[in-house]
Amino acid sequence: MNEFDPTWAFRVVDVTGVLANGLLGGAVARTHRFDAVGFVVLAIASGLGGGMLRDVLLNRLPVALTDPWYLGGALVSAAVAYLLTLExxxxxxxLAVADVLALGCWSATGASKALGxxxxxxxxxxLGVITAVGGGVIRDILVNRVPAIFGGSPLxxxxxxxxxxxMVLLQGAGHPEAGMALSIVTCAALGLVARRRRWMLPGPGAFSLPRPRWRPRRHPGPRRPRDRHDGAW
Known part of the structure; x- marks a missing residue:
């Protein structure tokens, strides 16, 4: 009986994340009423931008250019978003579930490649964070929008x-597959709860230290001489 190979499951999550984020890029293109070229560019940027940026920083040929599943998935998602209205x-x-699953997979992949x-x-x-969020940042910049990760959105x-x-902890302990699986599960759970509960980081000035109140020291005035009749009784 053949043993289960977890790399195939991770690969499915990885490509699914490309499809989901490509669809999100297509949704942004539809909002701005772009043509087919705009859909393709935003789908590729959203689905593949983080991984390509990571590989460039690591001085490696981007996997998106060598594995046809990645670029093909981004193009398929662009076509679907262009032809269909996903409402x-x-x-x-x-899309939310696929997005947070990919978030964990991509963050673990980026961290693992850097350690490697x-x-x-x-x-x-x-590099794990860049891999996970870089595509969304590039997509938002392309449409002249402040990246969502800069604030005002769930964690x-x-x-x-x-x-x-x-991933860093478990790969350092010699368990990279467990690190990948734990990262996917944890990010999916935290991401979905953060969206539902609208968890956000506190904004600037949310915490402040109490201002000390300095009171000037009062110097006692000259003592009034005691009258001889005071306390006579």
Missing amino acids: GRPARRL IGLGWMPAVM YATVAVVGSVE
Whole structure:
């Protein structure tokens, strides 16, 4: 009996994330009433931008250019978003689930690749976050929009940090498959709860230190001489 190979499951989640984020890029293109070229560009940027940016920083040929499943998935999602209007609660929920699953997969993949070439834990976490959120940032910049991870949206980059740290810890302990699985499950759970509960990081000035109140010291005045009749009784 053949043993289960977890890499295939991770690959399915990875490509599914490309499809989901490509559809999200297509939704942005529809909002701006772009033509077919705009749909393709935003789908590729949203679905593949983070991984391509990671590979460029690691001085490697982007996987999206060598594996046809990735670029093909982005093009398929662009075509679907262009031809169909994905509206309604079921479609939004399905995209949300696929998005957070990919969030964990991509953050773990970025951290693992950084560790694989000998980088430390801090740049590994950073590259994990870049892999997970870079595509959305590029997509928002292309449409002249402030990236959603900069604030005002449910936790996303913070969740990617958690997934990246988990991968760093477990790969360092010699269990990369467990790190990938834990990152996917944790990011999916945290991401969905954050969206439902609208968890956000506090804005600037949310916390403040109490201002000390300095009171000037009162110097006692000259003592009034005691009258001889005071306290006579």
